[in-house]
Amino acid sequence: MRIRQLLPTFLAVLFGSALGAQDIHFTQYYMSPMTLNPAMAGKFEGTARIGGIFRSQWTSVVGSNNQYRTPSAWVDAPIIRGFRKRDWVGVGFMLYQDKSGSAGLIHSAAKLGATYHLALDKKGNSVLSIGGHYGGEQRKIDINKLQFGDGFNTSGQYVQSQSMDNGRVLGDSKYNDIDLGVVFSSRLNKVMDFNIGFSMYHVFKPNYSLVSSGGGSSGSPQQGFEKLPRRAVAHGQFNIALNDKWNFSPTFLFQTMSGNDEIVVQGLAGYLFNEEKGITLNMGAGYRLSDAINILAGVKFKDLTVGVAYDVNTSNLRTASNYRGGFEIAANYIIKIYKPAVVNPKVFCPRF
Secondary structure (H helix, E strand, O other), X not given: OOHHHHHHHHHHHHXXXXXXXXXXXXXXXXXXXXXXXXXXXXXXXXXXXXXXXEEEEOHHHHOOOOOEEEEEEEEEEEEEEOOOOOOEEEEEEEEEEEEEOOOOEEEEEEEEXXXXXXXXXXXXXXXXXXXXXXXXXXXXXXXXXXXOEEEEOOOOOEEEOOXXXXXXXXOEEEEEEEEEXXXXXXEOOOOEEEEEEEEEEOOOOOEEOOEEEEXXXXXXXXXXXXXXXXXXXXXXXXXXXXXXXXXXXXXXXXXXXXXXXXXXXXXXXXXXXXXXXXXXXXXXXXXEOOOEEEEXXXXXXXXXXXXXXXXXXXXXXXXXXXXXXXEEEEEEEEEOOOOOOOOOOOOOOOOO
């Protein structure tokens, strides 16, 4: 039997499960708030916030030309007051693209989101944030980069096809997507606060497929009907000021998609290096269960925060990867534009 006859079945399993379950993830998940939880949009003190993050991994396994790269950029802002004085509405926009492997599999998205932040007490120390994203996503491969053995011909010679069968495999798939999330945050006292959240991505499981369902009436391939699995995310962060110089923030992340789970625990310590210039040095570590040790570092200079992360592989692929995993760099900047206070001068006349 020729291998090409088995190709559609093989691809249906491959793209419908392995690639269908692939979604973006970052080691510095709290440095990428809008990919962590849609309810994080506009959740900060300032006029606007811009940021970006870039991840690169598996260079020692797949080579520098085929490595996994994930850039993402976003902007968000609290724009208007809510129905009550203590409530507010935040909006955000994000872009990301995930490229992986020799086939050039690309998963890209552009999404617009909105969040309502509901104060639960008179002072606004506890806030419940509910938000969502809506936008377009695309997954595509370069079908000319993949080669499959064609088997032996009638002369007993082994021949190899130069590309996929375009009549059975589609190069890309586009679809609209909706994500939802909720975050509860609370300030316990002057030195301690926390937040905990839950989000669901691909809520309505949009149809997508990189495999055709066969020729239509015109003979051209038709889009398949694979359902994109939902991705559920739970996360939490606790912040405590230990003294005038040191603060500590332990965090956790759990996410699951199509039976694939990821659990990460981290701890990040901050040291106030220069109070006058507003410079804080960050350092920490974490562990992604059964996968990698996370080494974290960064600096906060006034309203600019920069972070880097390096993953040391501890999985079964640690020998092939030379114990290396992924590298990340992230940054965000909070823009603060406030109207200057207008003070009416008063002249006090002395009495005689």
